[in-house]
Amino acid sequence: MNTLDLTQRQFTSPGQGFWPDATPAQWNDWQWQMRNSVKSLEQLKGKIELTDEEHAGVLLANTKLAMGITPYFFNLIDPFDPDCPIRRQVIPRIEEMTYTPTDLADPCGEDHDMPVPGLVHRYPDRVLFLVTDRCASYCRYCTRSRVVSGVGEQELELDFDRAIAYLQEHTEVRDVLLSGGDALLLSDSRLKNLLSRLRAIEHIEFLRIGSRVPIFLPQRITPELCAMLKEFHPLFISVHVNHPRELTEEVRTALGRLADAGIPLGNQSVLLRGVNDDAAVMKTLVQKLLRCRVRPYYLYQCDLIQGSSHLRTTVAKGIEIMENLRGHTSGYAIPQYVIDGPGGGGKIPINPNYVVAQMPDRIVLRNYKGDIYEYPETAPTPAPENETVTARTPTFLDPILEHEEITSRSWRTGRRD
Numbered sequence: 001m002n003t004l005d006l007t008q009r010q011f012t013s014p015g016q017g018f019w020p021d022a023t024p025a026q027w028n029d030w031q032w033q034m035r036n037s038v039k040s041l042e043q044l045k046g047k048i049e050l051t052d053e054e055h056a057g058v059l060l061a062n063t064k065l066a067m068g069i070t071p072y073f074f075n076l077i078d079p080f081d082p083d084c085p086i087r088r089q090v091i092p093r094i095e096e097m098t099y100t101p102t103d104l105a106d107p108c109g110e111d112h113d114m115p116v117p118g119l120v121h122r123y124p125d126r127v128l129f130l131v132t133d134r135c136a137s138y139c140r141y142c143t144r145s146r147v148v149s150g151v152g153e154q155e156l157e158l159d160f161d162r163a164i165a166y167l168q169e170h171t172e173v174r175d176v177l178l179s180g181g182d183a184l185l186l187s188d189s190r191l192k193n194l195l196s197r198l199r200a201i202e203h204i205e206f207l208r209i210g211s212r213v214p215i216f217l218p219q220r221i222t223p224e225l226c227a228m229l230k231e232f233h234p235l236f237i238s239v240h241v242n243h244p245r246e247l248t249e250e251v252r253t254a255l256g257r258l259a260d261a262g263i264p265l266g267n268q269s270v271l272l273r274g275v276n277d278d279a280a281v282m283k284t285l286v287q288k289l290l291r292c293r294v295r296p297y298y299l300y301q302c303d304l305i306q307g308s309s310h311l312r313t314t315v316a317k318g319i320e321i322m323e324n325l326r327g328h329t330s331g332y333a334i335p336q337y338v339i340d341g342p343g344g345g346g347k348i349p350i351n352p353n354y355v356v357a358q359m360p361d362r363i364v365l366r367n368y369k370g371d372i373y374e375y376p377e378t379a380p381t382p383a384p385e386n387e388t389v390t391a392r393t394p395t396f397l398d399p400i401l402e403h404e405e406i407t408s409r410s411w412r413t414g415r416r417d
Helices: 030-035 052-063 085-090 160-169 188-199 223-232 249-260 279-291 315-323 397-402
Strands: 126-130 175-179 206-210 235-239 265-271 295-301 336-341 346-349 355-359 362-366 372-376
Touching: 160 188, 188 206, 188 223, 223 249, 249 265, 265 279, 265 315, 279 295, 279 315, 295 315, 315 336
Parallel strands: 126 175, 175 206, 206 235, 235 265, 265 295, 295 336
Antiparallel strands: 336 346, 355 362, 362 372
């Protein structure tokens, strides 16, 4: 379990760490970072003390989901702490080879809703457009591990021309989300060409990019890239940060460039055991995101991807964390906790139960402290002419005491017996 480190609220730089001989020009070149990614056991030697589980996981990594960690992001890992929250996200472990009966190769059922290669059309007015199978680094809980990194059990088939033709034909689509892999790994010119083709479709009103690149590879967020993206408004970007340590000086600068280009930023976190399944850590994360001008958007329950059970938490833990955010920090800082319905059900919002009782004429609610409030469900009937109206003081005790769920808990004190 994480414990809150007050230094995590600060923005620091990991520096060049294990790559002291790189020139500043090399270190700040995103393509140099990609060429020098840590991909093998040999590259880990002298940099990190692997546990037996990690050593075995690294040896088997390229049989399922490749290992790939940019030098910049690697320097965030504590090489001596096997419970380091950054380490748990990117260093393979042998547990990835253990599948539970509930694990799914395609946990979100995307293949089922793919009318043309690379285009997922599940919701009525929006589509997911997969544009590459490569990422800057590979998350060990990746929902699309079957098709990304080049070693999965499937190959991601892409056909931009067929995808564009489908979008031109389907006028109900107004929102396109570019993902993959990671769309920001495309070159500026290739990404501009794709965005231009999408913008040329009259009924497409809204473009989005889902990316972990600003976190794994902030060097990619160049002034030139931001100037190009600015041409395609309204354009939103959803980033993916799971732990406050990931928000460094470099990441804050990269996010600031995107925000200064007028791009609204949201964050999508995944709830992960030993990474962010702690209310204090999550509160630090969401507050730090706001300081980077990023709105916490979603907190995902980890998908049932094969080999991810060691990283999954209970839903009860997620609800507990949400209980410790609502009322305890800014509303802007509170994401929506969701479960992606296994097999293709889409995003299902999960919230703590603040509705205590619901009756035809009123609803009984509790707030974040556990205090009880009553709200009228219907408008009051107008009083007959010449009749004196006496204000009624709401009484809560009778309906509350009659409600079995409430009497079994000490709601007024916020305590659950």
